[in-house]
Amino acid sequence: MIEIELQRGKLDLQPDENSHWKWQDLLGFAERINPKRAFLFVSKVLGRHIPVSPQVMRHAFTDLAQLIPSDLPEPILVIGMAETAVGLGAGVHQVLQERYPDALYVTTTRHPVEGAPLLARFLEEHSHAQDQLLYGSPDADIQKKILASKSIVLVDDEASTGKTFINLVSALQAAGFDQISHIVTATLADWSSGIHIAGLDCQSVALMTGKWQWQDAENPPQINMPKVDTVAFGEYATLSEPTWGRLPIQDTSAYIRLQVEPQQRILVLGSGEYVWSSFLLAEDLQRQGAEVKFSAITRSPIAVGHAIQSALAFSDNYGLGIQNFVYNINPLDYDRIFITVETCAESVANSLLDAIPNAEVISAVEFPHQTLNLCSAND
Secondary structure (H helix, E strand, C coil), X not given: CXXXXXXXXXXXXXXXXXXXXXXXXXXXXXXXXXXXXXXEEEECCCCCCCCECHHHHHHHHHHHHHCCCCCCCCCEEEEECXXXXXXXXXXHHHHHCCCCCCCEEEEEECCCCCCCCEEEEEECCCCCCCEEEEECCCCHHHHHHHHCCCEEEEEEEEECCCHHHHHHHHHHHHCCCCCCCEEEEEEEEECCCCCCCXXXXXXXXXXXXXXXXXXXXXXXXXXXXXXXXXCCCCCCCCXXXXXXXXXXXXXXXXXXXXXXXXXXXXXXXXXXXXXXXXXXXXXXXXXXXCEEEEEEEECXXXXXXXXXXXXXXXXXXXXXXXXXXXXXXXXXXXXXXXXXXXXCHHHCCHHHHHHCCCEXXXXXXXXXXXXXXXXXXXX
């Protein structure tokens, strides 16, 4: 039994001994600034709250994807859960395509998409931002294929109760997904007992499993959570044709290519749901010989302590008027920090750029999937 003392209570964990990964290699712990749930499992392999090597991330993607059964009926739709598991879902989908080359990928989102059919709206009830959207495709052939999906693979960083998955499946069924026969949940850590939905074959795979129990403190401090639950169009436009899954897609391999010098210490920061293309960039820079870490900006408010050693707060780059955060970043650890966004460069908060003086903004709106030569940027 592992006991984690937090300000608002105590978290007791009992990891299963037969897990594929050791819990110490997968996660740490922190305290949410969220009255709905006090604790947070902080992944060490996700590249969201803790900077991590792209190689470690790819290892986790591959190991998780390989646990998914090889006899699923097709068509197959892989869904990554926003915002945390957007990149994880894309990584699992990419590996899964070695066995299921026609599998499609789509993410849930908190950003409306103009001109695309809204398939579902559902709740992630314990989240700092409860509302989630799922879009279909403006392409009639792709839309027909996803509605005919027989197997749905739901990817998230962790499952505490499985209720969010059940809410999403119910929303899919209400949206006309009447061919579903198999559901697979794929998570880094699964603390639930799996999901059970009448009439469906439901399976759960995870890199580690276990149980948790939470006990409130006698006099927990009051929580004032910042408003981060906006689901709306922002002031700044995003890519009109996202290449990473906000709309259903089969090929997620596109990214902005940069040339850098070997041995440079580089941090690539994704932003919000725009993380998969950023990860592919980080992976490419690592292949070029740079020392690379990957992390991401998030709208999730977390208290400093335990796995969260530092925090920066600033305005979001979508122009929604909400706070965003970046955790565990020391600019002195890196020669260059690439902040990658799906909005224009001017959308990035000046307060963030002031806090990270070695930051360089890479905008997918201004440089969509081109090769940029930045070797002499600091000459």
